[in-house]
Amino acid sequence: MHHDAILASSARQLLQQLVTSYPSTKMVIVSLHTFTLLAASSLVDTPKQIQLLLQYLKTDPRKAVKRLAIQDLKLLANKTPHTWTRENIQALCECALQTPYDSLKLGMLSVLSTLSGTIAVKHYFSIASGNVGSSPRSSDLVKLAQECCYHNNRGIAAHGVRVLTNITVSCQEKDLLALEQDAVFGLEALLILCSQDDSPGAQATLKIALNCMVKLAKGRPHLSQSVVETLLTQLHSAQDAARILMCHCLAAIAMQLPVLGDGMLGDLVELYKVIGRSATDKQQELLVSLATVIFVASQKALSPEVKAVIKQQLESVSNGWTVYRIARQASRMGNHDMAKELYQSLLTQVASEHFYFWLNSLKEFSHAEQCLTGLQKENYSSALSCIAESLKFYHKGIASLTAASTPLNPLSFQCEFVKLRIDLLQAFSQLICTCNSLKTSPPPAIATTIAMTLGNDLQRCGRISNQMKQSMEEFRSLASRYGDLYQASFDADSATLRNVELQQQSCLLISHAIEALILDPESASFQEYGSTGTAHADSEYERRMMSVYNHVLEEVESLNRKYTPVSYMHTACLCNAIIALLKVPLSFQRYFFQKLQSTSIKLALSPSPRNPAEPIAVQNNQQLALKVEGVVQHGSKPGLFRKIQSVCLNVSSTLQSKSGQDYKIPIDNMTNEMEQRVEPHNDYFSTQFLLNFAILGTHNITVESSVKDANGIVWKTGPRTTIFVKSLEDPYSQQIRLQQQQAQQPLQQQQQRNAYTRF
Template identity: 85%
Template sequence: GLRSGKLGEQCEAVVRFPRLFQKYPFPILINSAFLKLADVFRVGNNFLRLCVLKVTQQSEKHLEKILNVDEFVKRVFSVIHSNDPVARAITLRMLGSMASIIPERKNAHHSIRQSLDSHDNVEVEAAIFAAANFSAQSKDFAAGICNKISEMIQGLATPVDLKLKLIPILQHMHHDASLASSSRQLLQQLVTSYPSTKMVIVTLHTFTLLAASSLVDIPKQIQLLLQYLKNDPRKAVKRLAIQDLKLLANKTPHTWSRENIQALCESALHTPYDSLKLGMLSVLSTLSGTIAIKQYFSSAPGTAATTARSFDLVKLAQECCYHNNRGIAAHGVRILTNISASCQEKDLLPLEQDAVFGLESLLVLCSQDDSPGAQATLITLTCMVKLVKCRPHLSQSVVESLLTQLQSAQDAARIHMCHCLAAIAMQLPVLADGMLGDLMDLYKLIGRSTTDKKQELLVSLATVIFVSSQKALSSEIKTVIKQQLENASNGWTAYRIARQASRMGNHDMARELYQSLLTQVASEHFYFWLNSLKEFSHAEQCLTGLQEDNYSSALSCIAEALKSYHKGIASLTVST
């Protein structure tokens, strides 16, 4: 271990500490371990120090459990006086990684300021890392270092690549209004003075993060980003502007004015690039699910109310619904769905049908997508569930289109569609009866197939069937499910279906499936575990048959349930 004379064994011992912390996250152990690591850092060579640094960074969440912080810092800090610039650089990074527990240590602040003036690039970069971390944690340090950072960024002697690393520190200058204002002025000068692509991208992104943290300048930042999106011809800058607009749309949608949304719509309508249009639509679809959409559709003072279809946002969404790019089409229908769900005005009601037609059209495309994490498919099905919840009168056509596409869809899409149908049936149980016939036919078809997704599909379809049957499975349905499981599935699939039956209240079916699995397990622990689940399911089934008007029957049901619960608890105890 650490006492070995071989460097390799010492390094191996050091890098095992994070796993030790995960297994035993106790303050007394973590305190002792970090003090030992600090000793290794103090007396070891640079490679060992680097290993200790990596361990500290990986175990950042455990740092607050160190009890002797002073002693730990003292041992680490002693290396800052070394003549080796690499050792000093590693120490600075170590201090930066510990900023959360020593935010106000003046000796650390002083060392970082000194190292920013070093002639060694490695040490300067380490000082920049430490300065960023301390600025995020300490108001005093941020206020003290701000002028120093400004001088270095504006200084002619500072290389451009170093300026690019210094600028992101300014995102942490949000501790008070004056500090944020001076940082914003500096960033405004930089974005004007240095028009190169890299400099504009770094400065704009820092600008956005500073505004998002300080909150007061967000409307100005949105306008600035929209200005760059509209006027700057460089695609890299446009992409950065879209990315930052998405960040602000997620964080503070209420700060978006009608003019901001209108400007974004115009840019999306006029751009010839699908990748940029997709990004802008992503921002608009995020905004369409928030309060910003109501602000957009509220008529401006002094103007007559306009029809819904004349709004640029609606035009854009309708145009994109049938786009050949699935991502663009998905965001188009999401915007229409959110408008239909959140805006109750009469002139917006015709958009409901537009949303349904767009969803049905996109569903046909997405049903042939076999990738398991298809984003367009997930957006489409989420929108269907939302639309049915907010507009129940549209549910019949949505369910019919889902059942139709379920027959011919790819397996990956079928799984998502089953989840969608289950969510709809949970919200509107009245629709459930109409689904059962189609679902049972498909269940038999899947049972005879040989696809890779067969097991997952059987579970998903069974879940929809359980939801649709509303806790009362007919004997015919039970027979079909058990028959397909016997022919086509493994024990794990049967267990998952039994678990879903328990969740949906079909305890009788769950009990039968658990019973069938008892003879298929490999150990006594599993046997008693399944037996306990079987007994619990039987107890729940007894309780579902309670009748208020039949006192003697109710007593016998409760007695039977209690007996099963006791048996289940006994089996569960044995299984552990």
């Protein structure tokens, strides 16, 4: 029904008549909720439905109807916030100000807090119809939020503070000094109140307050210092459960505003010395959270004093799992020297050889990345030795990683990611050697004559031109492989996918630099790379990589305009770009260690042979109806990062071996290439393909599946299934062919006898 706007409107009119005729509580509740679902699905009459719900909320005295109206308003606020007018929000504010019931006020405030984080709040504070600006300080929405900030109900206070925070962040052009102070004071009051209580309700309220602090520090950077000081002060006296959440908040703020990291590092280290006196779960969790904040705050490298404090605390009170989690965080933040020592300490504390090989591989990878910290600009011989040393440990690590894999846990993403890193380092090393060859093996004296003869000006540079072309193709191939890894990582979190994307951009950057500086400087374009630095960076690793990209592009563009290729300045620019990329410590993101979402597809084909190596017999004048069934399997958290909207099934067949005579067959009958999209229902899907095998022989049928998420992105998740089909000649054609052969035999024998008689 929701696909037909006319039918949806007719159904709405019918339901309105029913509500008017039968105004009982159950009838009103069912009808209103049906109205809401219909409006949200059909995307028509949504403003009318909002007005209707507000009317029932304001005039209907029944609490059940009011609660249903609030629930449906919350649904529409989440799905269609752009349809809310200023009058709608004003009416909801008036209802919240007038109601004496805390439960109803809490529900209305939750709707308003949802709307305050969307475009609706900008509509509310936009220019009114009389060309008079609406002052945020005098609006009913702000009055309601200020009134609720210090309410004795924690939920109401949390939503009031959230509304104030969203208004402060969204309305950047307004003079909101008073609102900023109200938001900060309200957050401080909630923080003090909830940090002393470890009940689930207090922790849920504290999460809302801490999220508001992160948003306020990001949207109003001049308030970030006071927010951080409040958190650090309260961190000493808070409960352990609250401390963990506050550490997460501090880490998020330090990721967005790295300049605050140095200021909080001293307090964090002092606190780390005194916590963890017991081995409770909360204390162990707090050790991990606080160590994470220290890693984020220290940014580039840990000082020896900080490392000593962390190791001393871990040796005294922590268990092996806590040490592993801290080492994992160190690898994610790029502190590979600390991670290597922690992985080394865990090697003798595991009982399984697979765990041992896994930890040993992580230790080798950390050691390999630590070798790259000694790179120095314009010291190319040292760079080659550092890369060679790093490759040595990476090869040791990939051997251990392969030994750690099992059939149930094949570690496919980890192995492919490390293999790509090894190939990238080898490509970097080869490019530096190629650049050095301009000095060790300069072009011959006749290179200019050869270039003029061939009409290729680049040949005057000697063999370095061909080597550079090979390097450029190699980096483009690596970028393509990183793209394949990205498409195969359906279950990865966004930070891991962004990390893979950054590695791909590094390969594309170097290939573009080679083309712009040496191979084709005249047609090189910098416009498509110019927006690299405009994107918002969510981590320090991404921020530093973006900075390197921008610097390299500026250097390449400057050289491209000033000098003709190939000079020592061009090769030095390429080598310095490689060193700058490698000096940023690699971040091993969450998906390398932990799979929070697990999605897999199992396919079943019919008909299927009893023996997988045995082909299915089909006559060549018939078509094979191949039925493909599948089941989508999920882990404990289905749809955490993305959900499957449809499954793409691709069926192709190739001829393995011919049998019998060759016939003239249309080209359409020689190949089978089909694709279908099916939507799973209750994680099950099914479809059929009609395949034609006109050519006699054995055919190989491959069925490959991929998935399409809610955003329309296609992910190559697999699996890939293969069966064999043997195309046989149909009996009628075989009989006619035999009769023709028998009829031709006497004629051939007669021709042979005639030939003999002539001789």
